[in-house]
Amino acid sequence: MWTPYKDGYIAQGGFASHVRLHEHFAIPIPENIPSPLAAPLLCGGITVFSPLLRNGCGPGKKVGIVGIGGIGHMGILLAKAMGAEVYAFSRGQSKKEDSMRLGADHYIATLEDKDWTKKYFNTLDLLVICSSSLTEVNFDSVIKVMKIGGSIVSIAAPEHGEKLVLQPLGLMGVSISSSAIGSRKEIEQLLELVSEKNVKIWVEELPIGEEGVHRAFTRMEKGDVKYRFTLVDYDKEFHK
Template sequence: MLQYPEKIDAIGVVDSDWKHPKRVAFEPRTFGPKDIDIKIECCGVCGSDIHAAAGNWGDLPKPVVVGHEIIGTVVRKGSECTSEFEIGQRVGVGAQCYSCLKCHRCLNNNESYCDKCVTTYGQFFDDGYCSKGGYASHIRVNEHFVIPIPENIPSEYAGPLLCGGNTVFSPLLRNGCGPGKKVGILGIGGIGHMGLMFAKALGAEVYAISRTSKKKEDVFKLGADHFIATKEEPDWAEKYYDTLDLVIVCAGSLKDVDFDSLPRIMQVGGRIVSISVPEQSEKIVLKPFGLLGVLIANSHLGSIEEIKQLLKLVSEKNLRIWIEKYPINEANVNEVFERMEKGDVRYRYVFTDYDKEFN
């Protein structure tokens, strides 16, 4: 067994100046018989990290340690673990670290919809402990939420698949994305760019939908078959009338999404599914009659089984998402937070070099 520290070193938000997190140390949750301890190697940066750090989803106990696209190695297993993870094995942790595992939802691969769901950071266990994430040296997780990583996916490319990637893959999978389907990805950012790649890999005809043509060249490199710039094509809703089977809304905010025009490009029975979790105060506005024949919904995190299916797809298709790496330290977390707030990313940041920062 490798050594596990009594306190976990991390970089976390300690006060209202959330863009300047500091080195901190915190006590881990009490080790349980089905827990696995992981020494972290790298962690992707999700838009959720910014919302949580900035307090957009409410005030959390300090320090706030975010990060839920985690790759690391197993260093300890609980006495009742039944999984076949070995000490030293490379594994991942996504955006969820606990659920009851007994209810109807859990037993049907819908763990993230469980009433007992605890996200990897910023939520409370029954004992009052507030979960802390992957901008840290180690993490302790129930074995069910630990995921083996295929050998041919490098760690820095695997991390973002575990939250952002799975968040868009789940509604694609659950809503029939595949050969013969016309699928739109609205919002070409960290999650949207992965959505384009996955929809194409699943066999769909893919439409990238963005406000401007700024990312037009990128989307075709990512596999899109068509491009719609809604701010530059005044007649886009008429031009693409009755076209799409499915649209996944990947925009970080829904304020600029035209929910009156968007349903017009859907076929009867078409589905608009949002994965956006914006600020708590945000609301969408739409005309109900515009939804005739069209379904609109919101999707949460995908299941552990869906993460495994996604990793299998990425491994078999040898897909590589677009990332930019930063060695983790206070200055770089500050820079990434500032760039994320400005939308200055193509298309996913990943923190690396954990051994150098946390020794």
């Protein structure tokens, strides 16, 4: 399952049963957040929480989440927990039921709702783009639903050759930026929010091991995930 180095040492990386590190990099997990939920929060969770926090997501704010997947579904849950009015954006209607169950107040299917830019014109304070690619985002349309002074933030790490296409006039009063991973302080704030608000991200647990990892990657490639996998049963696998 793992390829040894020349000296025989096996670096198991994210599949390891244990890790040794400096205390500066160890972050306490509140006891009411089980490990299978904590793990995705420390990756995709902080990735979407950071731009929400830095751009004033909270009561009285109208916040959009584009791309309802592993990270996007956490974006809906966290924005709602922070007190915002949440707008979920997806291309079709297939994610509507899930989005509403996650706490979204509104759902916009951008390829099917023909008049969505008129209906939601000048509405959003913040829009966080959680899709993995930016080339499919119609920025000329998205900008129309932003308020003056609003912010569009992408968390994607696009392919090197991708380019943004938009009419510059639409940028008047609207900012577009990218967000990197969050800080240690922001991770602590995220965990505090999740603990206090009892936020439950959607996680399916799979046993660590060759079969479980294979199943996770196979289903992930097919898009058969709602909406995060966490590998569990490390004690059983590593203490055989």
